[in-house]
Amino acid sequence: MAYIPLDESIPGIRSLLAYFPAIEPAMKGLMQTMMRQDRGLNKGERELIAAWVSHHNHCTACENIHGAVASHLLGWDEADYARMIKEKAGASPRLEALLALARQVTCNGKKVTPEQIAKAKALGCTDQEIHDTILIASMFCMFNRYIDGLGLTSRDTPESLKTRAQHLAEYGYGT
Amino acid sequence: MSFIDLKNDLPGIRGLMAYSPHTAKPLNELAEVLLRDEHNTLSRGERELIGAYVSWLNQCFFCQQVHEALAGHYLACPIGELDQIFDNLGASALPAKIKALLFIAGQVQTGGKSVSQDQVDAARHAGASDREIHDTILIAAAFCMFNRYVDGLGTWAPADRGYYVNRAPQRAIEGYIDFDLYK
Secondary structure: OOOOOOOOOOOOOHHHHHHOHHHHHHHHHHHHHHHOOOOOOOHHHHHHHHHHHHHHOOOHHHHHHHHHHHHHHHOOOHHHHHHHHHHOOOOOHHHHHHHHHHHHHHHOHHHOOHHHHHHHHHOOOOHHHHHHHHHHHHHHHHHHHHHHHOOOOOOOOHHHHHHHHHHHHHHOOOO | OOOOOOOOOOOHHHHHHHHOHHHHHHHHHHHHHHHHOOOOOOOHHHHHHHHHHHHHHOOOHHHHHHHHHHHHHHHOOOHHHHHHHHHOOOOOOOOHHHHHHHHHHHHHHHOHHHOOHHHHHHHHHOOOOHHHHHHHHHHHHHHHHHHHHHHHOOOOOOOOHHHHHHHHHHHHHHOOOOOOOOO
């Protein structure tokens, strides 16, 4: 049960946007801009960073949906995703370096070190990719807190998650 | 010195916004709705205070200074007094409602799951509405984003606190949408 009267039959953050429609253009704009492009990081990698940060913030609702979208886009099954989240198994050195940055951002922006940035750059990460990784990680530190801070619970089932993930993977966040 | 080449020498989030205008737009729209929209029973000063407090907890110097100076401007309170409030919120003479909301914001800073029913009940008891509780949580969450964006990319910030205090009256007039990033 959420701490304030929300329509929890609407899945995920959409119930919050329904409660407070004034932020919908900004939130959707942010999501479309950062999650729905393939320049540098592809859409699947962006969703993986979102799931990774949500996992470390223990925000199950966000991890479940963004993990499912990432898996859909990257062609993974549940076991592939679980191995990636637990051991970064299957990540290229470049992606591993970016996930390490996102992990630090999850704790606090100040935890990112010049050495980590140098390592990411040495592995071929561009300035734009580093920027996008840190902004996506920061965004999910907001979304996770917004959802969990209001005590929102997910009513998703494995089936509904799959359907929603497929829809988001195909159509994005603008609709 | 920022971790990436921002192609400008603007401080804090302004350097990031000049580097990435397409993300600056929704970020500024969010700040405008959360901190300045007039359809809100929390004053602009109270909302800036929440942003400043969370930035202080996250030790994000740039965001703390900008928003503490704005809070001080709106609330007609010297930043030295706001420092003392942040240092010992429990002992401060703030009205009960804003104090209870700042406690919730502090919990959000540590993690969304840290917010408890007891704290929400305490805020309601002190007169906070559902919408005010919602806005507090969202403002706190948004500053957990802004702070990380600013610090995670290693942006620089003017060290002199007077810089931010002097800019606050003009920033209060301009808001977060119609302002010149380069001024």
